[in-house]
Amino acid sequence: MRRAVLLALALFGLAAPPVFAADSVNPQADFKAFRDYFTKRFAKVPLDDFVNGPYSMDADLRKQWVEIDAFPPYQFALDKGKQMFETPFKNGKTYADCFPNKGIGIRQNYPYFDTKSGEVVTLDVALNQCRQANGEELLDYTKDDMAALTAYMAYTSRGKPFDIKIPDDPRALAAYRKGEEYFYTRRGQLNFSCASCHVQSAGDHIRTEVLAPALGLVAALPIYRSEWGGMGTTSRRLITCNSQVRAVPLKAEDEPYRDVEYYLSYMSNGLPISGPGARP
Amino acid sequence: MHRGTFIKLAIIVSVGAMTTAAVAASADDFKAAYAKAEAAEKQAGALKNQWTTTESELKAAQAAANAGNYDEAVKRAQQAEALANASIAQAKEQATAWTQAVIR
Amino acid sequence: MASTIRMRAVSSGDTTEVQALVQHPMDSGFVKDAQGNLIPPHYIEVVEFEHAGKSVFTAYWGPAVSKDPYIKFSFKGAQKGDDLTVSWVDNKGATDSLVGKIQ
Numbered sequence: 001m002r003r004a005v006l007l008a009l010a011l012f013g014l015a016a017p018p019v020f021a022a023d024s025v026n027p028q029a030d031f032k033a034f035r036d037y038f039t040k041r042f043a044k045v046p047l048d049d050f051v052n053g054p055y056s057m058d059a060d061l062r063k064q065w066v067e068i069d070a071f072p073p074y075q076f077a078l079d080k081g082k083q084m085f086e087t088p089f090k091n092g093k094t095y096a097d098c099f100p101n102k103g104i105g106i107r108q109n110y111p112y113f114d115t116k117s118g119e120v121v122t123l124d125v126a127l128n129q130c131r132q133a134n135g136e137e138l139l140d141y142t143k144d145d146m147a148a149l150t151a152y153m154a155y156t157s158r159g160k161p162f163d164i165k166i167p168d169d170p171r172a173l174a175a176y177r178k179g180e181e182y183f184y185t186r187r188g189q190l191n192f193s194c195a196s197c198h199v200q201s202a203g204d205h206i207r208t209e210v211l212a213p214a215l216g217l218v219a220a221l222p223i224y225r226s227e228w229g230g231m232g233t234t235s236r237r238l239i240t241c242n243s244q245v246r247a248v249p250l251k252a253e254d255e256p257y258r259d260v261e262y263y264l265s266y267m268s269n270g271l272p273i274s275g276p277g278a279r280p
Numbered sequence: 281m282h283r284g285t286f287i288k289l290a291i292i293v294s295v296g297a298m299t300t301a302a303v304a305a306s307a308d309d310f311k312a313a314y315a316k317a318e319a320a321e322k323q324a325g326a327l328k329n330q331w332t333t334t335e336s337e338l339k340a341a342q343a344a345a346n347a348g349n350y351d352e353a354v355k356r357a358q359q360a361e362a363l364a365n366a367s368i369a370q371a372k373e374q375a376t377a378w379t380q381a382v383i384r
Numbered sequence: 385m386a387s388t389i390r391m392r393a394v395s396s397g398d399t400t401e402v403q404a405l406v407q408h409p410m411d412s413g414f415v416k417d418a419q420g421n422l423i424p425p426h427y428i429e430v431v432e433f434e435h436a437g438k439s440v441f442t443a444y445w446g447p448a449v450s451k452d453p454y455i456k457f458s459f460k461g462a463q464k465g466d467d468l469t470v471s472w473v474d475n476k477g478a479t480d481s482l483v484g485k486i487q
Contacts, residue, residue, distance in 0.1 A: 030382070037383045071403045073452060075390055184378040186370065189331045189363070195381055229451040248330035256328065 025173045027166050027266060030180065034267050038215040042203065051219035051274040053212030057203035061210055065278065074151060074224035074276050077144070077231035081152030084145065089134040095149075098130035107150075107157035108273050111262045112165065113172040120175050120258040123150055124233060141252035142239065147231040150222045154275030162219065162273065164266040179263025182256045183214070188247030194260070209280060218264045220277030231276060234261060305350040313357035314341055320364035329371035334363040389482040393468050400462045400486055402433065402441070404455050404470055412447035427475055431455065434469045435462050462486055 039047060045056045055062040072078075085103065088094050096102035110123035121129070124146055128138045139146040166172050186193045195214070197206060202213035224231045235252035238260070242249035250257060317338060324330045341356035388407040393400055406428065413425025425447060433441040440459040462468070464486055471481035 030384075033383050068454075071390070071392065071405055071454065071456075073405070073454065075405055076407045076452060079386070180382065181378055184381040185374045186378075187329060187374070189333045189367075191370065193378070193381065199381075199383065243332055246332045248332055248335060250328065 025177045027173070027176055031267060031269065034215065037199075038202070038213055042213065048272055050213055050216035051268070051271050053217065053220055053277070053279065054210035056216075057213065058210045061280075068278055072224075072278055073226070074231055074278060077148045077151050077224060078155055078276065080144075081148035081150070081155075084149050085152050089131070089136050091134055093134050095127070095130055098133065099126070103153065104156045105160060107153045107275070108160040108162050109164070111258060111265055113167055113169065113175060113262070115167060115169055115172070118171045119255070120179075120262045122234065122253065122258050122261055123153060124235065125253055125258070127153075141235040142233055144230060147222050147233045147236070150233060151224075151231050151276035154222065154273060157273040158275070159272045161270050162265055162268045164262070164269055166266060175259050176263055176266065178256065179259035179261070182260040183263055188242065188245030190245040192245040194241070214264065214267070216268050216271045216274075218261060219268055219271055220274045220279070222275060223277040223279045225279050227280065305354040307345070307350060310341070310345045310350050310353045310357060313354045313361070314338075314345070317341070317357045317361035317364060320361050320368065324364050324367045324371065327368060327371040329367050329374075331363055331367045334360055334367060337363060387482050388480045389470055389472075391468070391470055391482055391484045393462075393484060393486040395462055395464050395466075395486050398460050399458050400460070400468075401458045402456065402468065406431070406453050406455070406472060408452065408472075408474065410445075410447075410449050410451045410453060414447070425475060428453070428472045429475055431470065431472045433457075433459075434471075435459070435466060440468075 038050065039045075042050075042056070049056040052062075052065075055065045085095050096104075099106055107123055110126065111120045113119075114121045124141055127146070127149060128141075131138055139149070166176055183194045186196070197211050198214035198217060201211050204211055218234070221234045221237070222231055223237065228236075233252075235257065238257050239249040239252065321330060321334055321338065324334070337356050337360035341353050341360055344350075344353035344356055389404060390406075391402065391404040393402045395401075408428050409426055410428065411423050411426040413422065415423050417423050427447050427449065428445045431441075431443040431445060432439055440462075441457050443455060445453065466486045467483055468486055469481060469483045471479060473479050
């Protein structure tokens, strides 16, 4: 049995795929190809509607969502997030002091590439950087507090189009490319990549769930999942996706996670923020 | 001619397997098998591509050893090593194969 | 202290549609925590909606209802501007209530 498994994998490795040099990375071309693929395949879906994930793919699910959204289940997390955002730190400063526009309506600019540190900075990381700079304990990237805070910030940006920039810096292009690589790489014993579900099987069912298309996928984050009975962060979603395909997850906000969020957000440029989202 | 060799090989392999099964595994056998499995899993970790099932097989192997059931422990450790090796092969193959899946 | 209840009541003709969201852990008593210990039962037992001194809707919840429950129902006989009171009691004897105006 073991020999058969190894033999099968060896056969896969026989074909030698072309190697892409770093300077052939072309985000603009990728962006167009990505957008065209989804709009052609789902021709009846208005472009902006892709940010509603499974609801743009399934009419019955959409009906249920519209009803739920009239009285959203994430209301409590949103209220808590607003309160957290407005409460001063022990030193008297607030989150507003760390961010442009006092932190209101800025979520669509994240993640960004920090040329000083040479790394991708997500909104969650930026919030913890703000806390650290003001002598506060860091928030756990997978727990309720960070989820509530990012939910509120997403809410203040609702409707604003994603505006992710890739600066003219080889490190930024490399981060973009690593994010792209992460998205398309198969992992886990189930041998799925992110693309397996969100590109190939977009709109199809996985057990009882409808799979959201990769276009606009991150616009709804963070999400309130009925399955979780609460609001969950981007990190929580990535980690559970990993373990669901039987891959040992990385630590929250590890470089590959930040890079894939960077890639997916760039791919959704121009699409409106729909977060915080409500999902089954 | 080819088939004859294969059949001979198959017989030797299966007899070999039967022979090893007749002798019970010892604690040392387990330690050796577990060390190999752990080393493979560590390699998979360096490639950032470990499987959750590898981890649970390793745990099951250790638990069987703790209970003194070394036959089972060795078997689980060998399975863990196989899974770890498969995850390493996956990572190596995917390092170049992923580009084939990109939407262009 | 912030209320645990959010309510919206809209009247149209003779019918008033009511929606409410209640913040409560609704622990069934069957779930274990990360350490393997049972989380003790903590759930709302009764929810009551009152209009003009009369009960218009009573719900008997319990361990089968999930966290932060949502409720929606309609009733007749109320008008825009009337008061609608919602209150709940849980198995620990805690309560909360809210008075809202029908829109």
